[in-house]
Amino acid sequence: MEMKIDKSNWKTVKLIDVFTKKEENDKENARNRFDRFLKVSHMDAESLHIKRWSSQENGEELNPYFYKIFRKGQILFPTRNPHLRRTALASFDGITGEKTLTLEPKEEHLVPEYIPFLFHSESFYVHTTGAIIGSTNPHCRWRDVANYEFLLPPKDQQAKLAELLWAMDDVIEMENKVLEKLKKDDLAYLKHYFYDDKTSERIKLKHIVSIKKGRKPPVLLEEGEGLPYCTAKYLRTGEIDSIVPKGAWDKSIKIDETDILVLWDGSNAGEMLFGKNGFLASTMCRLNIKQDDFLKEFVFQFLRFKTNDIKRATVGSAIPHVDPGMIENIEIPKLSVKNQKAIIDMFNSIKNNISLIETKISSSKALQKSLINQVF
Structure with a gap:
């Protein structure tokens, strides 16, 4: 997907010009103020959405290094292993590890809905992975992230581009929900035919x-x-x-x-x-x-x-x-051969539908990535 984007009036900025690094740390009391805490493993590669987390109410143990508070709307960027491409947009308040950057957009420069996609652009990951230090525990530093340069459009263009980017993201999320439903159906039918059946x-x-x-x-x-x-x-x-x-x-x-x-x-x-x-x-x-x-x-x-x-x-x-x-x-x-064939046909149908929706998701993600890389 190639779009003709006029960037003649876009200006070069550094990430530190348009984001504030927040350090809301509470080593003594964070665990008492928030139930949910977020590990890097909870973040999906190249997705802004947080779909899972840990909960103290469920008896999950909180790591002693988890005392950094994040707020809804902040960007969460793990500085360890940035090549894993796990950057998320916080959809709730909670706690995360000390090595995750919590970045807040400066709204005088940015349309908040536009800027999160920057963190999944190819140029941003080339920059951050190129700044990795440490062999045992590879990571990048805030100063290296802060110095990342990119072209920023005027706010009216940001708003239009944000609308397009989120529309594409909505398509991917809807397709993911269909895929999740198909996989649940697959498991439910396996259980129905091979566990729930007590008469055969x-x-x-x-x-x-x-x-x-x-x-x-x-x-x-x-x-x-x-x-x-x-x-x-x-x-x-x-x-x-x-x-x-x-x-x-x-x-x-x-x-x-x-x-x-x-x-x-x-x-x-x-x-x-x-x-x-x-x-x-x-x-x-x-x-x-x-x-x-x-x-x-x-x-x-x-x-x-x-x-x-x-x-x-x-x-x-x-x-x-x-x-x-x-x-x-x-x-x-x-079971009779006839019933076996019917069960086989049903599972093959689910498998084919899963394959079809996975192909659609792959195509949609490629389209989204193409647009992100043209914009940022």
Whole structure:
């Protein structure tokens, strides 16, 4: 999105010219004055919105370094790890950590609704990440942030641009709400079919599946002729790290898009994935369906519901791995093939809608970022 913006009457200012750094610290009594406190982890990358926080009323412990008070309408900029792009617009009063800047716009220069988007512009992050000091605890200083220069339009133009920027932001937030609803529906249906159903006959998984562990081929290439070595990374992202050459195929386990796979070893042991065309990695297992009256995708959806239970039951302290007995003794509902197909179709519909809305969000964010970078 390219807009023709006349910047001839815009003036160069430093951030310190239009913002005041507020230092409202109360080491002794802040925890008694405010319930909600905000960690950097509560802030989403490249989003001005605060959607979660911690609460003392809920029994969450307040870090002793959390005594800085922030006020609604202030910009919260964490100086540690600025490359994470977590800057938020405070929507309530609360407490945050001492290393988060609390910045208040000077309204004689600024339209308050306009300026928050500055903090998610590419030029601002290039400036702040370029000013990082410290290797163990990388951070930038207020004086470096304060010296950031940018072009500031007259207030009437700020108001018009603010209206456009927030309209785009509203679209993204509406799309995010749709996505959140779809994901909640997905979880609700998993629970409905695989937990709430107390009437269906159930059968242990060991009677309908067999488990085949992957193995590392004798030869792996970084590039060349062959098929992908299907690691968890490749299955999630499509990024190929290794190729299995044709000469090693007879010593490898071939898989395709219809195979149900379980990440067997490592920190994410128990994660369920569908396969891709290639060869099974040594950290993965393939589940083969032994009974024709159970559909692969139905078994996959059931195991997706059981993933957290499987992960909690992993064994081994150094390298966690899935307990095969745990999987084999899970009881799956025994439904007709017709009912299994109906459930599969419903979950596929939700998945397709999630994919569609995620694409829309990605497109909307790219459009918003393009405009922000043109303005600031």
